[in-house]
Amino acid sequence: MNSRAFSTLQRSSITKLIFQAKPIRIHRGYTASLLNSIRKQQFPPNIKYVHNSPKPVPALSLPEQILKYNKEWAKNKTKADSSYFENMTAVQTPEILWIGCSDSRVCSDVLTGSNFGRVFTLRNVGNSLSTTDTNSLAVIQFAVETLKIKHIVIVGHTFCGAMEAAFKYNSLNGPISDWIKPIADLYNKNKPTIDALPTHKQQNQALSELNVKRNVDIINSLDIIKKTKKSGKELNIHGWIYDIENGSLQDLKVS
């Protein structure tokens, strides 16, 4: 056999295959034909081992990806500071309650650099509140009474799907219809002003800002908030809007 029949690459990959192939245990009773058939399984003739291509790895699903990346993240954090996570296990002392939208593009932790345990977070569809919703009221009660939080920020955003749902409220049904109703009512009350705006982006943003103002008013009307302010404890309510187009938070000054 001419040694130049195979390129260096081919030779090295064949060598690799030979040495990586599973060892065949030779027992008594193995005939030559049996050994040959075993060899064919190890090196199936129809597969061309002509270059060192790695075996294709199936793409990970997002949950699998997260589990994998999380391990690396935890390792890197510990390498930089070995007591980083131990320090987290002490009682949490966040100073801000973030009431924002569930939208995947409005990552409250990343926007505010809050992986230091700074921001207690409530995220739901359309960053909405109501005086009958136990879910959000429980978060606010825990934040104000137990964690003694000093700032509550309600953050709306542009291109909000909940505002789109409010625009087409009549086509909704199920839990989301009940949830969006307050925002739909807000839209109906301000329909002429909103519909007069030139672009759809501006209409969405206008309703989002009105919704933030609505939520600030709801919070200010809660008994627990009034009680806390009356007792002299520091508690500030802010309304912000996050512009997805440039990643910036703006204070709407509706406190």
Add this chain to the structure above:
Amino acid sequence: MVSIKSFLNVVAIATIFSGVNAAPKCVKRVVDCPRHHLTPQEIQAIIPAGNHTLTEMVLEYNKIWSNDNLSFDPNYFKNFTGGQHPGLTWIGCSDSRVASDTLSETLPGQIFTHRNIANSVSEDDINSLAVLQYTIEDLKVQDIVISGHTYCGGINAAMDAAEFHGPIAKWIKPIADLYEANRAQIDALSPGYERNYALGKLNVKRVVDIVGNLEMVKKAREGGQPVRIHGWMYHMETGLIEDLKVTNE
């Protein structure tokens, strides 16, 4: 003989004039990106000194963060204006130490998030049901993760439910009932971490079962849309997520 300094000067000038400075599009995880992204600590250090309130500091932080991203790719944020296509819905705890977007190392746009006290869902809570309905019907997300965590204040509250009144008491009642139903088994463990961890795991399993039995989930599955519900526990003391292997699919 050419000195190292003058050599480096030549390299610097060559780099500037060759346009190698052109910023690569940043669509990878921050750790994978070849350019250096400012870390939260670096951004904190840049925030101009002054008499800022906490919320003013957050706004300053955000300004620097968004400029950092725009410096890599002026269209970085414009990519998001076309709508969201998340791959996963996260139902987790409001706890400030469980920063789901950071600990999962995902990019904006990947995880649709609902966070409340003790990552709970109940059949009469339109808040969480609206999140799930939007997930399944509009976003067509196939993976839902219910993530509990260790050292959970909501779980501690459920073990001490008599102390609480008002909305919180109502919200944690299902978890308090779960505790009562498993009291012997949980109280046999040492108080503190062990009991919190055990009840936290049972709570995640409870929520996975509730979500799996919702009408909207059954209807989606019957229509051929896969809906997989995973139960995870985030270990705050190590930063690692544990898959509880209670996936409902």
